[in-house]
Amino acid sequence: MRPEVTVNCAMTADGKIAGRSRKQMRISSREDMERVKRLRSTSDAILVGVGTVLADDPHLTIKGLTFEENPLRVVLDSSGHTPDDARVLDERAATLMVTSEDCQRTWPRGEVFRAGRGRVDLVRALEYLYERGIRKLMVEGGGETIFSFFREGLVDRYCVYVGSMVVGGRGSPTPADGEGLPQDRIVRLRLASADRMGDGILLSYEVEDAERP
Ligand SMILES: NC(=O)c1ccc[n+]([C@@H]2O[C@H](COP(=O)([O-])OP(=O)(O)OC[C@H]3O[C@@H](n4cnc5c(N)ncnc54)[C@H](OP(=O)(O)O)[C@@H]3O)[C@@H](O)[C@H]2O)c1
Known part of the structure; x- marks a missing residue:
């Protein structure tokens, strides 16, 4: 069994x-942003890859919620590259670091679960989240992480906000x-x-061949 997975991200008009x-x-x-806040607060856990932690240093918490009310924060970090002082490990909410079985790293705050050799085994990690009572998982990115969820057939819903801007590259x-x-x-x-939201559009998709939890 695994949690229901919603992938949510925002992209420019050039993808x-x-x-x-x-x-x-x-x-x-x-x-x-208001919609994302609601989606976060109705999720049991919010997951990102270590690439997002290193690039953005996000808190992944919801303003106004207590430690207990905030969803569990989950980071996929096979080799343990998340710095001890990353915001995702702060005292605002619980954090689960998911590493590979080869990684011995621990952090002063945050629990560790080890799954898979070399890289984190997503199927095992999701089974573990389900065992811990996580039923609704929100995956916020980034691109490597979202791709892995799609490749493994683990996405139920995909929401992408398309902002009216071009960045290229x-x-x-x-x-x-x-x-x-x-x-x-x-x-x-x-x-x-497909809903207009300010000067952009929110596209919500269901995945046709998701392996249902
Ligand atoms: N616009 C948005 O909505 C949004 C949201 C989030 C992030 N972002 C952007 O996304 C970028 C970061 O994306 P990214 O693709 O570089 O990083 P990412 O997806 O956040 O993290 C990727 C890393 O996660 C680790 N990982 C562990 N297990 C994995 C697995 N099974 N599958 C895939 N990855 C796994 C891998 O590193 P190890 O092998 O070392 O573990 C991998 O390199 C940043 O520029 C950030 O600003 C944008």
Whole structure:
């Protein structure tokens, strides 16, 4: 069994989730940020890859919520590159660091779960989250992480806000990077809704061939 997975991200009109410096940029409108806040607060856990922690140093918490009310923060970090003082490890919410079984790293704050050799085994990590009572998981990025979730058939819903701006850059991250899928394994989506939100649009998709939890 695994949690229900919603992938949420924001991209520019030319399909980038950050610019070529890979530093965080504001893409969402005010309305979309409110929606993201609601989605976060109705999730049991929020997950990112270590690339996002190193680039953006996010808190992944919701303003106004207590430690107990905030969703569990989950970081995929196979080799333990998250610095001890990363904001995701602060005292505002609980944090689960997921490393590979080869990694011995621990952190002063935050629990560690080890899954897989070399790189984190996502299926095992999600089974563990389910065992811990996590039923709704929000995956916020970045591109390598989202790609892995799609490749493993672990996405139920994909929400992407398209902001009205162009940043360009062949090396700029996109919602699904990684090595790409072969033609015969393309992930098919069903468009559930398209809503204008400020000066951008929110596209919500269901994944047709997700391996249901
Ligand atoms: N616009 C948005 O909505 C949004 C949201 C989030 C992030 N971003 C942007 O995304 C960029 C970061 O994205 P990114 O692709 O570089 O990094 P990422 O997806 O955040 O993290 C990728 C890293 O996670 C680790 N990982 C562990 N297990 C994994 C697995 N099973 N599958 C995939 N990765 C796994 C890998 O490093 P190890 O092998 O070392 O563990 C991998 O390099 C930044 O520019 C950030 O600003 C944008």
